[in-house]
Amino acid sequence: MTLLNAVHITKRFDGLTALKAVDLQVKAGEFAAVIGPNGAGKSTLFNCLTGQLTPDEGTIHYNDEDLRGVPPAQRSLLGIGRTFQRIQLFGGMTVRDQLLVAIRAHKHHGALWNDLLRGGHLTSAEKETTDSTLDRLGIGSIADSPVESLTLGMARLVELARALVTQPQLLLLDEPSSGLDRRETAHMAQVLQLVCREESVAVALIEHDVAMVGDLAETVWVLDYGQLIAHGPTQEVFADEKVRAAYLGLQVR
Amino acid sequence: MVDLVEYAIRGIPTGCVYALLAVGLVLTYKTSGVFNLAYGAQAFASASVFYVVRKDHEWPLWAAAILAIVIVGPAIGLVLERFLFRYLRGSPPMAKLVTSLGLLIAIPEVVRLLLGSGSRKNPPPLWWVRRTDEWLWPQGSSVVLDAGQIATIVSTIVVVIALVFLFARTQIGLKMRAVVESARMAELYGVNSERTSMTAWALSSLLAGLAGVLVAPLFASLNPLDLFTLLVAALAATVFGGLTSIPLTFAGGIALGVLQAVMAGALPTDSVFATGLRPGLPFIVLFALLMFRPGLRTSGELQDPLAGVDPPPPSPVTQDQPKWLTRGSRALMILLLLVACWISISVLDAFWLGLVVSGVCLSVILLSITVATGLGGMLSLCPAAFAAIGAFATAQLVEATGMTVIGAMIIAGLVSATAGAALALPVVRLGAVYLALATLAFALMFESILVPLSWVSGGSVPLSVPRPLIGSIDMADDRWFLLFAATCLGLIAWVVVRLREGTMGRFLQALYTSRDAAESIGVSATRPRVMAFAVSAGIAGFGGGLLASYAGQANYQASFVYLVGLVWVALVVSTGARSVLAAIISGMVFFLLPAGLERLFSWPENWLEAHPDASGPVASLLEVITPSWAVPVAFILFGAGAIMYARHPEGSLQSQMSALGRAVNRRIDPGGEPPDPADDLDRESSADLVGPS
Numbered sequence: 001m002t003l004l005n006a007v008h009i010t011k012r013f014d015g016l017t018a019l020k021a022v023d024l025q026v027k028a029g030e031f032a033a034v035i036g037p038n039g040a041g042k043s044t045l046f047n048c049l050t051g052q053l054t055p056d057e058g059t060i061h062y063n064d065e066d067l068r069g070v071p072p073a074q075r076s077l078l079g080i081g082r083t084f085q086r087i088q089l090f091g092g093m094t095v096r097d098q099l100l101v102a103i104r105a106h107k108h109h110g111a112l113w114n115d116l117l118r119g120g121h122l123t124s125a126e127k128e129t130t131d132s133t134l135d136r137l138g139i140g141s142i143a144d145s146p147v148e149s150l151t152l153g154m155a156r157l158v159e160l161a162r163a164l165v166t167q168p169q170l171l172l173l174d175e176p177s178s179g180l181d182r183r184e185t186a187h188m189a190q191v192l193q194l195v196c197r198e199e200s201v202a203v204a205l206i207e208h209d210v211a212m213v214g215d216l217a218e219t220v221w222v223l224d225y226g227q228l229i230a231h232g233p234t235q236e237v238f239a240d241e242k243v244r245a246a247y248l249g250l251q252v253r
Numbered sequence: 254m255v256d257l258v259e260y261a262i263r264g265i266p267t268g269c270v271y272a273l274l275a276v277g278l279v280l281t282y283k284t285s286g287v288f289n290l291a292y293g294a295q296a297f298a299s300a301s302v303f304y305v306v307r308k309d310h311e312w313p314l315w316a317a318a319i320l321a322i323v324i325v326g327p328a329i330g331l332v333l334e335r336f337l338f339r340y341l342r343g344s345p346p347m348a349k350l351v352t353s354l355g356l357l358i359a360i361p362e363v364v365r366l367l368l369g370s371g372s373r374k375n376p377p378p379l380w381w382v383r384r385t386d387e388w389l390w391p392q393g394s395s396v397v398l399d400a401g402q403i404a405t406i407v408s409t410i411v412v413v414i415a416l417v418f419l420f421a422r423t424q425i426g427l428k429m430r431a432v433v434e435s436a437r438m439a440e441l442y443g444v445n446s447e448r449t450s451m452t453a454w455a456l457s458s459l460l461a462g463l464a465g466v467l468v469a470p471l472f473a474s475l476n477p478l479d480l481f482t483l484l485v486a487a488l489a490a491t492v493f494g495g496l497t498s499i500p501l502t503f504a505g506g507i508a509l510g511v512l513q514a515v516m517a518g519a520l521p522t523d524s525v526f527a528t529g530l531r532p533g534l535p536f537i538v539l540f541a542l543l544m545f546r547p548g549l550r551t552s553g554e555l556q557d558p559l560a561g562v563d564p565p566p567p568s569p570v571t572q573d574q575p576k577w578l579t580r581g582s583r584a585l586m587i588l589l590l591l592v593a594c595w596i597s598i599s600v601l602d603a604f605w606l607g608l609v610v611s612g613v614c615l616s617v618i619l620l621s622i623t624v625a626t627g628l629g630g631m632l633s634l635c636p637a638a639f640a641a642i643g644a645f646a647t648a649q650l651v652e653a654t655g656m657t658v659i660g661a662m663i664i665a666g667l668v669s670a671t672a673g674a675a676l677a678l679p680v681v682r683l684g685a686v687y688l689a690l691a692t693l694a695f696a697l698m699f700e701s702i703l704v705p706l707s708w709v710s711g712g713s714v715p716l717s718v719p720r721p722l723i724g725s726i727d728m729a730d731d732r733w734f735l736l737f738a739a740t741c742l743g744l745i746a747w748v749v750v751r752l753r754e755g756t757m758g759r760f761l762q763a764l765y766t767s768r769d770a771a772e773s774i775g776v777s778a779t780r781p782r783v784m785a786f787a788v789s790a791g792i793a794g795f796g797g798g799l800l801a802s803y804a805g806q807a808n809y810q811a812s813f814v815y816l817v818g819l820v821w822v823a824l825v826v827s828t829g830a831r832s833v834l835a836a837i838i839s840g841m842v843f844f845l846l847p848a849g850l851e852r853l854f855s856w857p858e859n860w861l862e863a864h865p866d867a868s869g870p871v872a873s874l875l876e877v878i879t880p881s882w883a884v885p886v887a888f889i890l891f892g893a894g895a896i897m898y899a900r901h902p903e904g905s906l907q908s909q910m911s912a913l914g915r916a917v918n919r920r921i922d923p924g925g926e927p928p929d930p931a932d933d934l935d936r937e938s939s940a941d942l943v944g945p946s
Contacts, residue, residue: 050772050773051772052769052772071772071777071778072769072772072773072778073771073772073775073776073777073778074775076772076773076774076775077775081773081774082773084769084770084773088767088769088770088773089766089767089770090762090763090766090767090770090771091762091766091767092762092766093759093762093763097759100759101759101760101763101771101774101776102774102775104756104759104760105760105771105774105775105776106774106775112752112757112784112788114755114756115751115752115755115756115757115758116748116751116752116755118755119751119754119755120751120754120755120756120757120758120759121754159770162770162774163773163774166774166775
């Protein structure tokens with residue numbers, strides 16, 4: 001069953017056409033990868049999917065619901081989670097607080113009287129949820145550290161945890177291994193595989209690490225200069241001459 | 254039709270003034286990223302110098318003009334650039350704005366101290382004559398321009414030609430355009446960006462001086478408030494030019510002046526349109542432009558292509574103090590406040606007790622700034638407007654329905670909260686600088702359109718507000734009123750702390766430090782901020798009612814002028830925007846510091862009176878100091894606090910507390926480092942982990 005169906009997405013920035021009639025389909029529980037050279041429009045595509053940008057043309061359906069005009073926060077409530085290429089954690093908060101914000105936003109705990117009557121303290125259920133999510137990613141020990149003290153590898157995992165704690169059906173990951181060393185990348189790949197298989201979360205992954213894509217992804221979508229130049233099962237796409245010329249040729253000999 | 258053309262021509266000089274002010278603002282914004290609210294104060298400084306030398310000392314025109322415009326104007330700009338704004342280049346927009354707010358408050362008072370504070374009537378024009386009406390042209394025709402207007406038009410033409418030449422033909426112009434785009438990028442190509450930035454500041458300050466001298470004759474007497482109000486009007490032109498385009502800014506300024514003049518002529522003089530709409534027009538235009546000009550809504554702040562290499566902006570909270578210290582200091586604080594309350598009641602005389610009560614009432618209002626700016630990260634510049642709404646609503650409710658004052662205050666808070674929510678709905682989507690400008694525009698719209706209406710303010714005579722009466726306790730006694738006000742303050746402080754530590758505070762902080770990420774996990778980008786804004790307005794409204802009840806009347810001119818609101822914001826933000834204690838200290842300081850200084854500065858006089866035979870340098874030094882220094886010095890200190898804000902973005906109070914916390918931690922656990930979560934992973938730069946891109 002198709003979970004996400006984006007059709008003919010076009011996005012222009014003044015003169016530049018960042019995306020030209022790009023399609024992307026992700027089935028429930030599927031692991032898809034979006035690859036392409038820098039500037040191909042991958043992050044722009046993600047931003048259109050999550051509502052940070054409004055595409056000029058094209059439609060996006062999620063679970064057969066048209067996402068046109070649905071604000072980003074609402075899309076998260078529908079079950080789309082994401083991480084960012086340039087890490088976006090909330091400053092001045094602990095790791096647990098990052099997850100707490102996500103949990104409360106999904107439980108609609110934003111009401112004023114809630115704060116006034118109950119003080120907004122951490123409940124034991126919330127503590128359990130945050131602990132188990134962090135433990136699953138192997139970062140349970142840093143739950144109460146301020147985010148400013150984290151290494152880049154830790155911070156990427158915290159971002160992932162924050163997205164996971166909302167229990168998304170679809171997870172958009174924007175270069176989760178960027179800036180990580182080989183060991184951290186391996187850990188990240190392991191975690192992602194675990195997430196996708198155990199919780200049957202569908203994943204769309206932007207990634208430059210071709211080996212990681214080859215290991216994880218079932219299908220691959222290749223963008224170049226804002227256009228979709230190939231898509232299909234991973235091994236078929238990797239064998240495609242066009243794709244090798246545009247992107248892979250530089251890395252896979 | 255002919256009439257309209259005449260009116261339009263009359264509007265051109267005003268339009269030229271708007272254009273000059275607006276272009277100067279654009280110049281500094283483009284070259285340093287500072288939206289310089291102090292620009293009006295700089296204009297006031299030059300205009301004052303010009304007045305003193307030209308009118309009091311009767312210098313020839315050229316000498317006076319060179320001193321005031323070519324020397325004093327740029328000198329102020331250079332000092333500001335060299336000692337202040339150069340170090341703020343990478344700071345968040347809010348820090349720059351608060352710093353310029355501090356300057357706006359401090360500069361006019363410095364000028365008053367240096368040049369004397371007497372009123373300066375009939376400022377001279379930048380022309381050969383000494384009064385604007387001594388020289389008219391063309392004589393005998395239906396539209397006659399006076400010396401001031403002619404001088405404005407001529408100067409504007411000269412400035413336009415000079416700027417076009419500078420930017421199109423000279424190397425320094427080219428360099429400025431490069432520094433605008435990215436100072437650091439320009440440096441990589443060998444441009445000395447610091448020198449270029451200083452040139453731009455000198456140039457824009459020269460324009461400020463010129464505009465100040467040209468504007469002065471428009472008013473009956475010289476005062477900084479008029480100039481600043483004019484500057485806010487000129488902001489409409491700045492926003493019309495998108496804060497970057499100089500030609501569009503010019504066109505916008507002149508169009509605004511013409512539009513205002515045409516409306517003045519075309520509308521019937523006795524209608525509400527003429528009395529309210531005409532002076533309010535620039536602010537309406539400014540507000541509308543901010544709402545509807547495409548491209549401003551989402552981000553709009555100047556983006557440096559090299560911004561990606563910046564470290565993240567400092568987080569507004571520091572959590573490096575242990576929990577027991579927070580609890581302990583909080584308990585101590587409450588105890589101290591109770592003791593202060595008791596001392597006030599039992600020891601102080603009526604004069605000081607009155608100031609303390611006013612301070613407590615003001616502290617309630619200032620907690621609204623804690624909510625909007627400290628928790629919400631929104632620099633709202635209209636706290637005084639919401640306080641005034643509360644004061645007016647309290648007065649009108651008591652008069653119309655005869656209800657109890659306390660009930661009226663609560664309803665007034667709700668009225669004000671509703672107004673706050675209505676303003677917030679369009680405004681919270683704007684970026685930091687534009688949000689501040691929109692709230693400033695609102696404050697001035699409120700002042701120029703609504704305040705004069707009798708159903709709002711009661712007209713020219715302030716509405717009276719009685720003191721509350723609970724059972725047999727009559728609050729007409731200041732001591733009872735102090736207890737009542739302190740109870741209100743305690744309740745509202747409790748609400749603020751609850752919000753700060755609760756879900757609301759977390760949502761707001763998430764939105765402030767990374768809006769995209771907050772939205773990606775389901776936090777609405779508008780709802781928490783609208784709620785924070787409404788709560789803030791409600792608190793200000795209730796506090797306004799309280800202050801009015803203590804003063805016995807809802808007096809706009811005495812308590813709620815928008816400029817006073819700016820001083821409040823500067824005070825609270827520089828003391829500690831997120832801290833309840835900072836709001837209370839600010840409220841007290843606002844009333845007690847000027848009075849205390851007055852006592853201090855009256856000592857020399859008293860001493861000289863007691864020692865009439867004293868002579869020598871000490872005596873002559875003491876003679877200079879007078880009690881009239883108190884208010885200027887107090888305001889300079891308030892302004893200086895806001896200027897210092899750039900160094901401690903969490904506020905001076907909070908930075909002291911954090912330092913104390915760290916010191917205590919070291920004492921208890923020497924050598925104990927905070928747990929390092931990343932022992933087994935290689936340490937990477939954590940610089941780019943947090944914050945918006």
